[in-house]
Amino acid sequence: MxxxxxxxxxxxxxxxxxxxxxxxxxxxxxxxxxxxxxxxxxxxxxxxxxxxxxxxxxxxxxxxxxxxxxxxxxxxxxxxxxxxxxxxxxxxxxxxxxxxxxxxxxxxxxxxxxxxxxxxxxxxxxxxxxxxxxxxxxxxxxxxxxxxxxxxxxxxxxxxxxxxxxxxxxxxxxxxxxxxxxxxxxxxxxxxxxxxNRMSVEQHVSDPGQSTDEVLLDEDEEELRKALALSRQDMEVEDEEADLRRAIQLSMQGSSKPISSGETNAVMVASSESESSEKETLTADELRRRRQAYFDRQSQQQTQSSTHDSKPAGEDSGTKASPSQ
The missing domain is CATH 3.90.70.40 (Cathepsin B; Chain A)
Structure with missing residues (x-):
């Protein structure tokens, strides 16, 4: 045709x-x-x-x-x-x-x-x-x-x-x-x-030694970099939110050990942070800071619990036996 x-x-x-x-x-x-x-x-x-x-x-x-x-x-x-x-x-x-x-x-x-x-x-x-x-x-x-x-x-x-x-x-x-x-x-x-379009690109060539193909390539790469940066930022925020949610879910699951008042407070704080993150958009830095604070508290509580479990058995038996004497 x-x-x-x-x-x-x-x-x-x-x-x-x-x-x-x-x-x-x-x-x-x-x-x-x-x-x-x-x-x-x-x-x-x-x-x-x-x-x-x-x-x-x-x-x-x-x-x-x-x-x-x-x-x-x-x-x-x-x-x-x-x-x-x-x-x-x-x-x-x-x-x-x-x-x-x-x-x-x-x-x-x-x-x-x-x-x-x-x-x-x-x-x-x-x-x-x-x-x-x-x-x-x-x-x-x-x-x-x-x-x-x-x-x-x-x-x-x-x-x-x-x-x-x-x-x-x-x-x-x-x-x-x-x-x-x-x-x-x-x-x-x-x-x-x-x-x-070719003439328009040539007018934007700032470096006399740079070819038109190089300018087109640079423009395409710059657009690609911007798109990837936005994509990474979105994925990073999503990853932070997902990690925080998983940590809260693990802390709220039932375990063989009773939950201490400190752990309960940590769970309540984490849950509060999770609810607020759903109501407002948090930046990646805020999410990192909150998650790190939560894990620091968890680590401290685990250390205290480990210290308590490592006490000599005699102390526990003596303490338990004293009421019967």
Whole structure:
């Protein structure tokens, strides 16, 4: 299908619009200029009917052509006449007459769009819609569900949209896409977009000896470093919270030894810290400090308990035996 797609050359967007619509090299700038000159002559003759000596006629002769200019722009009248050769006509999409028909855009065959001096085609090939804007590097696939939104967006941007009515000439792309569907992995870019991005990068090169690839690599690495730093920070906070929760759960589990008042206080403090951490977001430093304080208390209590268990058995037996004496 790319062979049947014309990219922009100069300001001949009207020519590209027509050839992309008809899917072939049907019109050249010379042929369109001929149509424009014919329209100019018809307008001149109508103006002459009011008198060649009239002010209106002399003013008309001094004005440039409204159907074409030196840049290669052609008017809607030129396009309409060119399509008339193929038995096609155009209808304004947002006109009251057309809107009253309540036709779903996906049931049409093609549209041509104009904003200021730029023309481009949107056409159905096979069962799929394509944006054949000559300013793009290639055809852009448009889904059926997106077509109406795409046309509405163009209208909001100031485009005039015309519906193509009549039978378009047969083309190879329509036949091929009639028996198969295509998928587009990457949307086409605007012509010159890559070059503009490259020039923008070159303008940001501070080191004359640094290449464009190095600048791109440095920018990518910097973005990656920022993303990793944020990721590590989030993981670190999550790890701290998880460690604190596990420590609290272990301290609250039932054990063979009775829980001393000091241990109970430690559990209550840890539980209080856990509840407050759920109510507010704690920084990694705060979590470390609270966890370390908790483990310090646990370590101190374990040391005291170990000292108590290591006392001589005689002391315990004597203490227990004294009430019976």
């Amino acid at each position: 790319r062979e049947m797609y014309q990219c922009q050359e100069g300001s001949l967007c009207a020519q590209h619009c027509l050839n992309n619509l008809l899917q072939g090299e049907y019109f050249s700038p010379v042929e369109l200029s001929s149509i424009a000159h014919q329209l100019d002559e018809e307008e001149r003759m109508r103006m002459a009917e009011g008198g060649v000596q009239s002010e209106e006629y002399r003013t008309f002769l001094q004005q440039p052509s409204g159907n074409m200019d030196d840049s290669g722009f052609f008017s809607i009248q030129v396009i309409s006449n060119a399509l008339g050769v193929w038995g096609l006509e155009i209808v304004l999409f947002n006109s009251r007459e057309y809107q009253q028909l309540c036709i779903n855009p996906i049931n049409e065959k093609a549209f041509i769009c104009n904003y200021k001096e730029h023309w481009f085609t949107v056409r159905k090939l096979g069962q799929q819609w394509f944006n054949l804007n000559s300013l793009l590097t290639g055809p852009e696939l448009i889904s059926d569900t997106y077509l109406a939104l795409f046309l509405a967006q163009l209208q909001q941007e100031g485009y005039s949209i015309f519906v193509i009515r009549g039978n378009l000439p047969d083309c190879e792309a329509d036949q091929i896409l009639g028996i198969m569907r295509v998928e587009q992995q990457q949307r086409p870019k605007l012509i010159g977009e890559d070059e503009a």
